[in-house]
Amino acid sequence: MVNEMLLQVLQGLIAVVAVILFLSLNVLFLTWMERKVIARIHVRYGPNRAGPYGLLQPIADMLKLLTKEDIVPERADRLVYNLAPVVAFLFALMPAAAIGIGSGLIAADIGVGVLYIAAVASLSTLAVLMAAWGSNNKYSLLGGMRTAAQSLSYEIPLVLSMIGIVAIVGSLSTQDIVAAQSQAWFGIIPKWFIFYQPLAFIVFFTAVVAEMGRIPFDLPESESELVAGFHTEYSGMKFAMFMFAEYIHFVVGSALVVTLFLGGWHLPVISPLVAELGWVKYLVQVAIFVAKMYLVIFVLMWVRGTLTRTKVDHVLSYGWKGLLPLALANVVITGVVLSI
Amino acid sequence: MAEEKAQEEVEEQEEAKHELLEELRSSFGEKILQARLLRPRRLQVRIKGEDLYPVAEFLKGAGFDHLSCISGVDYQEHMEAVYHLWSYSRRELIQINAELPRDNPEIASLVPLYRAADWHEREAYDMLGIVFKGHPNLKRMLLPETFEGHPLRKDFKTQPMSWYLEGEAEMWETPVEVSPPEDGETEVMVLNIGPQHPSTHGVARLVTTLSGETVVKIEPVIGYLHRGVEKIAEMRTYQQFLPLTDRTDYISSITNNLAYVLAVEELLGVRVPERAEYLRVILSELQRIANHLMFIAAFGADLGAWTVMMYGFREREMVLDLMEQVSGQRLLYNFLRIGGLKEDVPPGWEDNLRNFLRVLPERLADYETYFFNNEIFIKRCEGVGVLEPELAIDLGVTGPMLRASGVARDVRRDDPYSIYDRFDFEVVTEEAGDTLARFKVRFREIFESLRIIEQALEDLPEGEVRSPDVPKVIRPPRGEAYSRIEAPKGELAYYVVSDGKSTSPYRLKIRSPAFCNLSAFPHYATGEIIPDMIVNFASVDIVMGEIDR
Numbered sequence A: 001m002v003n004e005m006l007l008q009v010l011q012g013l014i015a016v017v018a019v020i021l022f023l024s025l026n027v028l029f030l031t032w033m034e035r036k037v038i039a040r041i042h043v044r045y046g047p048n049r050a051g052p053y054g055l056l057q058p059i060a061d062m063l064k065l066l067t068k069e070d071i072v073p074e075r076a077d078r079l080v081y082n083l084a085p086v087v088a089f090l091f092a093l094m095p096a097a098a099i100g101i102g103s104g105l106i107a108a109d110i111g112v113g114v115l116y117i118a119a120v121a122s123l124s125t126l127a128v129l130m131a132a133w134g135s136n137n138k139y140s141l142l143g144g145m146r147t148a149a150q151s152l153s154y155e156i157p158l159v160l161s162m163i164g165i166v167a168i169v170g171s172l173s174t175q176d177i178v179a180a181q182s183q184a185w186f187g188i189i190p191k192w193f194i195f196y197q198p199l200a201f202i203v204f205f206t207a208v209v210a211e212m213g214r215i216p217f218d219l220p221e222s223e224s225e226l227v228a229g230f231h232t233e234y235s236g237m238k239f240a241m242f243m244f245a246e247y248i249h250f251v252v253g254s255a256l257v258v259t260l261f262l263g264g265w266h267l268p269v270i271s272p273l274v275a276e277l278g279w280v281k282y283l284v285q286v287a288i289f290v291a292k293m294y295l296v297i298f299v300l301m302w303v304r305g306t307l308t309r310t311k312v313d314h315v316l317s318y319g320w321k322g323l324l325p326l327a328l329a330n331v332v333i334t335g336v337v338l339s340i
Numbered sequence B: 001m002a003e004e005k006a007q008e009e010v011e012e013q014e015e016a017k018h019e020l021l022e023e024l025r026s027s028f029g030e031k032i033l034q035a036r037l038l039r040p041r042r043l044q045v046r047i048k049g050e051d052l053y054p055v056a057e058f059l060k061g062a063g064f065d066h067l068s069c070i071s072g073v074d075y076q077e078h079m080e081a082v083y084h085l086w087s088y089s090r091r092e093l094i095q096i097n098a099e100l101p102r103d104n105p106e107i108a109s110l111v112p113l114y115r116a117a118d119w120h121e122r123e124a125y126d127m128l129g130i131v132f133k134g135h136p137n138l139k140r141m142l143l144p145e146t147f148e149g150h151p152l153r154k155d156f157k158t159q160p161m162s163w164y165l166e167g168e169a170e171m172w173e174t175p176v177e178v179s180p181p182e183d184g185e186t187e188v189m190v191l192n193i194g195p196q197h198p199s200t201h202g203v204a205r206l207v208t209t210l211s212g213e214t215v216v217k218i219e220p221v222i223g224y225l226h227r228g229v230e231k232i233a234e235m236r237t238y239q240q241f242l243p244l245t246d247r248t249d250y251i252s253s254i255t256n257n258l259a260y261v262l263a264v265e266e267l268l269g270v271r272v273p274e275r276a277e278y279l280r281v282i283l284s285e286l287q288r289i290a291n292h293l294m295f296i297a298a299f300g301a302d303l304g305a306w307t308v309m310m311y312g313f314r315e316r317e318m319v320l321d322l323m324e325q326v327s328g329q330r331l332l333y334n335f336l337r338i339g340g341l342k343e344d345v346p347p348g349w350e351d352n353l354r355n356f357l358r359v360l361p362e363r364l365a366d367y368e369t370y371f372f373n374n375e376i377f378i379k380r381c382e383g384v385g386v387l388e389p390e391l392a393i394d395l396g397v398t399g400p401m402l403r404a405s406g407v408a409r410d411v412r413r414d415d416p417y418s419i420y421d422r423f424d425f426e427v428v429t430e431e432a433g434d435t436l437a438r439f440k441v442r443f444r445e446i447f448e449s450l451r452i453i454e455q456a457l458e459d460l461p462e463g464e465v466r467s468p469d470v471p472k473v474i475r476p477p478r479g480e481a482y483s484r485i486e487a488p489k490g491e492l493a494y495y496v497v498s499d500g501k502s503t504s505p506y507r508l509k510i511r512s513p514a515f516c517n518l519s520a521f522p523h524y525a526t527g528e529i530i531p532d533m534i535v536n537f538a539s540v541d542i543v544m545g546e547i548d549r
Helices: A002-041 A057-066 A078-098 A113-121 A124-135 A138-169 A174-179 A198-212 A236-261 A270-274 A279-306 A312-339 B002-031 B049-061 B117-128 B168-173 B229-233 B238-246 B253-268 B274-302 B306-327 B349-372 B375-381 B389-394 B435-459 B513-525 B530-538 B544-548
Strands: B032-039 B042-048 B066-074 B078-087 B092-101 B106-108 B131-133 B189-193 B205-211 B214-221 B479-487 B490-498 B507-511
Touching (some): A002 A057, A002 A236, A002 A279, A057 A236, A078 A124, A113 A138, A113 A236, A124 A138, A174 A236, A312 B375, B049 B092, B049 B106, B066 B117, B078 B479, B092 B479, B117 B131, B117 B513, B229 B507, B238 B253, B274 B349, B274 B530, B349 B375, B375 B530, B507 B513, B513 B530
Antiparallel strands (some): B205 B214
């Protein structure tokens, strides 16, 4: 009895460590990749001094940020100000628990997976508002207010666009959703939800970019207007935690796109081949999942290198007048088709 | 041939001029101390300070709609406020010298007639202590509020800067007063943008009053980069001052050189060799291209399009390379000389230039795709910050900003200097007057500049590049010169006064285009939201080195 409990706790701990490790490694790599990809789009070289191809740059950045002086503004609300980066970091980690990177390779396969993700993902707004208010800086406040408005506007189409998939699968679990995409027509054309729900994909993808706060939706921290938005006053490690949280959002968001619309760890031809191979199967699954995830990430970086920032009022009107009706239409269409 | 033509022009103009000068004399009689024609398209009247307003009113009625510049000169026995008015319809410049008593330099403000006078008068008050009666907001412009004395007066004694800044810290401690909101109104918030801010292009400061995100009021505060260039000019010889002109508008330094040497050449009466004139045109137009590429790059950065920023700098690099081959410098060329150029261009440079003329249009095609097919970009700029043409002229706006409001004014065309009358080019205009129009005008001007360079390169004569008539020691005869040129940012002018005795300018005043264009910014940017204000601000194309001098 006691042993069983201990085993469960141990299992849980291993899962937590695994999730954090997976995310951290990806985030470290991402900071390098983002700088490198954007640099190539900009006709620059990007980091190329620390280690081969500048691969050790993230480590150097970390060390630099760790050794920086920790500055708290004189008139800041100290408690809220200090707590905000921690809260941001924690809330960014939470949705990752319900996303699997292989069949059974999931921290917590809870029945309400998708719902849970949607619920905790919106919590990060709280951290931004805390930072904005706690800094006692006007730029931060404006940035925080924009974040709140933006998250609110894009949360709804985000959730609505997932309803179609949930209705088709009949389950909220991410494992079930991926399993439902394992088949293929003629063995080569995958039955992914991007083909069943193209409208939902467009809405979801746009909303995810907005939730991440990346160009063209990077209004919360648009540097040309609000200096750095909500994290204007943060420096050193606290700033690093915000950046870390931001990149975790990036990873989680892309993983979610892969899980919901791009067939998760399934790939036609290859997946059936390795289905009986024991542990190799898991390795291949993770590889496929990560590859797809990086494809999405690359597209997002590409978007950042191509587009300009939108205006705050355009963002909101686009969310409410563009995405919301589309998402609703998708729900109706899916419902009608399913009932026939 | 050209001389003959000029001679004819003089005679023609003289008659037309007489008309206006006669009218002035008959209307004001004794009050006009002196009225004369200096050279074609240049008139001068001398009056007493108290008669300024009626004379200016008369001249405005006679078609002088553009207040180009207001300068003050301290002649030790008396002071003078010098007004330069340009008439777009008559294509003439009139210089009004208004004499003031030195112990009580008071003169009527021209703000009711020309709104452009606002900042000019504040600057003259700041620098020379001339009091403009009726000015709505007469306070210091470039120097800190705690400053004592007026540095461009001849008896000014220099003190260490710390002495002037005493009490500045306390000034910052006093919070800005904001009136409490009335019922049903939102509370306004004062947001201080700059001097340290990513989109202030240097050290501009905008004290912005916000209601939510809507901008209710903008008050630009400048002077953070004030280096007293005009004061330094009085302590340097004419040649020594040349490198300092580079440092005013430091991203288009050739045109600064040009405006300055034109003024001094006018004082000296020196003619520049043909080859030098052509090369000056080529270099000025290259500089315009570099400036506009820089504008596109910075504008992109303000919109979050960092790719464009890098692209703009990549293309500008080609211009910098060409300039480096010519002058050995990449930013501050200091290449023009009084009476010509420093030296001839190196052999093979013309081929490099031809290569550039071929490559640039290909590269610019990418920009066209990027900007004009980009819905986000169009939506952000279209209809934002509309500047009406009448208001633009009234505010003394010049250059691409004025042309974007549909007013086809270009000093190169209206008041040709150097040899610009020999080239065929279009004065680019856009009707809309919004930020997008200001962007488009600059973008299209790059192509016009390429056309001018092509023509100049074709006709480029052989010969000297430096006039042998320029003496080693430059001591121009007593007189004044006002040289206007079309700098990339607008009308740039140098007003140089020589006392005939000294080897340094007695007074030098720079009419900076960005200074006047920036003064128009609050007029068209209020009522919009912060993101619009940022693109509006970027579309002015400012360089603080030139505004603060």
